[in-house]
Amino acid sequence: MMKKKSSSAKTKTSHSPRLLVLHGPNLNLLGAREPQHYGAATLEEINLAMALRAEAADVYLESFQTNHEGALIERIHAAKKEGVRYIIINPAAWTHTSVALRDALAATAIPFIEVHLSNIHTRETFRQHSYFSDLALGVITGLGHQGYLLALEYLLNKINTD
Ligand code: DQA
Numbered sequence: 001m002m003k004k005k006s007s008s009a010k011t012k013t014s015h016s017p018r019l020l021v022l023h024g025p026n027l028n029l030l031g032a033r034e035p036q037h038y039g040a041a042t043l044e045e046i047n048l049a050m051a052l053r054a055e056a057a058d059v060y061l062e063s064f065q066t067n068h069e070g071a072l073i074e075r076i077h078a079a080k081k082e083g084v085r086y087i088i089i090n091p092a093a094w095t096h097t098s099v100a101l102r103d104a105l106a107a108t109a110i111p112f113i114e115v116h117l118s119n120i121h122t123r124e125t126f127r128q129h130s131y132f133s134d135l136a137l138g139v140i141t142g143l144g145h146q147g148y149l150l151a152l153e154y155l156l157n158k159i160n161t162d
Pocket of ligand 1: 026092093115
């Protein structure tokens with residue numbers, strides 16, 4: 001039997017501006033996973049809230065979660081070919097480890113916002129360094145699931161004024 005490697009959800013038509021939301025490892029467990037750090041909202045709830053907001057703004061938004069680093073790198077490469085305008089990414093644990101993922105974002109040069117549910121600066125020392133922040137348009141950390149919606153709101157506004 002084929003193992004499910006990732007999940008994705010899409011909204012809106014292909015001629016709308018495209019945004020991509022990327023979720024790194026273990027974020028499929030949101031809701032049940034360490035709620036003291038990551039809150040009670042599930043990934044499906046977060047993705048649905050973003051999809052509804054994007055749809056109302058006539059923007060094509062796809063969400064993609066994977067526990068496989070190579071799959072996320074390949075999704076970023078594909079995003080370039082698809083003409084994705086902006087990315088919202090929570091690289092999760094890869095924030096602190098992945099030069100390869102950083103390089104994929106640098107190579108495609110798609111502007112992105114880095115989001116973390118928890119405030120990585122108030123946690124263990126190893127979480128306080130990010131391989132992404134210096135490349136990001138901005139970083140939202142510690143505002144729970146609202147961080148994703150705030151990032152989306154910023155990008156919807158930016159798309160209108162670009
Ligand atoms: C996280 C913080 C990371 O340190 C951690 O490995 C995660 C989630 C966050 O959203 O707070 O998986 O990116």
